[in-house]
Amino acid sequence: MKKALFLDRDGVINEVLTDRVKFVNKPHELYFLPGVPEAIKKLNPFFDFIFVVTNQGGVGLGFMKETELNKIHDHMISELKKEGAIIHDVAYCPHKPKSGCACRKPNSKLITDLSEKYDVDLLKSYMVGDTDTDIIAGKKAGTKGVFLGKSDPLADAVFPDLISAVDWIIEDTTKK
Structure with missing residues (x-):
């Protein structure tokens, strides 16, 4: 069996609720948080897969269609791949x-x-998120949890951002 790193999207990979963007409803509204492309690139060799798992209630609420959400994700993947x-x-x-x-986190589907x-x-495997619902979803599924923020009592580790978590994740995943 293989190991994976599961990443939440908003607040882990890209900006949300910032001066530039409130919510990402179009590809051009996706701004990577500092160090994210470098962090993912550094983590790639240590995981068979890196996945994004994200609640996107804006679709259900009518702020965007699934076709637009897929364009956002295609854009995110292609921009990261360039790095x-x-x-x-x-x-x-x-x-x-x-x-x-x-399927909505904190459920683990x-x-x-x-x-x-x-x-x-x-x-x-590991789940990295910036809300307790991310960590709970990971724990329900059986992963370790890495929280990005100030503190989360269920998390195995806490860091301010993804690039800061990289070395701990690599060290932890390579332990025998």
């Missing part, structure tokens, strides 16, 4: 917040579906 950073797949929940669906599709050992 040598590879994202293997993106899974998203398009449903409204509080819709009761099985996005993670477990990708793990089944790609034969991933979740116990050797």
